[in-house]
Amino acid sequence: MRKAFIIVLAATGLLTAGCGAVGMVKSGDAARGKTLYAEKCGSCHVLKDAGATGTIGPNLDDSFGPAYCHGFKEQTVRDVVRGQIAYPEMPMPADILRGSDADDVSVYVASVAGSNYDCATYAGAS
Numbered sequence: 001m002r003k004a005f006i007i008v009l010a011a012t013g014l015l016t017a018g019c020g021a022v023g024m025v026k027s028g029d030a031a032r033g034k035t036l037y038a039e040k041c042g043s044c045h046v047l048k049d050a051g052a053t054g055t056i057g058p059n060l061d062d063s064f065g066p067a068y069c070h071g072f073k074e075q076t077v078r079d080v081v082r083g084q085i086a087y088p089e090m091p092m093p094a095d096i097l098r099g100s101d102a103d104d105v106s107v108y109v110a111s112v113a114g115s116n117y118d119c120a121t122y123a124g125a126s
């Protein structure tokens with residue numbers, strides 16, 4: 001969990017430094033994003049709200065729950081997810097989704113990831 005949080009921080013640093021060419025996610029349709037998540041992401045990433053159980057990639061509740069406990073804004077998480085879709089590392093395939101499809105999934109993931117986290121008992125939040 002701690003490692004995932006550090007990765008999130010690193011990714012955010014990248015975006016704020018202006019290296020993330022995809023820029024900010026301005027808007028997206030979360031309901032559509034949930035359907036796309038089930039089709040394109042759930043096979044690799046656990047996400048409680050989506051009922052997804054894939055374990056090839058990190059559990060996204062664990063990736064972003066601690067970040068939210070530390071006060072990250074939803075917009076930041078959207079942009080991190082969007083950047084990850086555009087510039088993943090192996091074995092996550094690049095550009096599984098593009099354009100508004102990728103925005104929809106990013107908005108959806110940011111709206112639900114880590115919502116099962118109880119920040120009061122989360123040891124990393126101080």
Ligand code: HEC
Nearest residue numbers: 004007040041044056057058063081084088089091092096
């Ligand atoms: C074939 C399996 C696979 C699919 C499909 C996949 N991912 Fe990934 N994903 C991974 C792996 C493995 C990693 C860890 C390596 C990396 O950071 O790229 C990862 C990393 C991530 C991270 C960073 C998490 C962290 O803790 O740093 C996010 C966010 C993410 N994926 C979102 C998505 C979204 C959204 C989709 C659907 C559009 C998706 N992934 C589809 C395998 C996958």
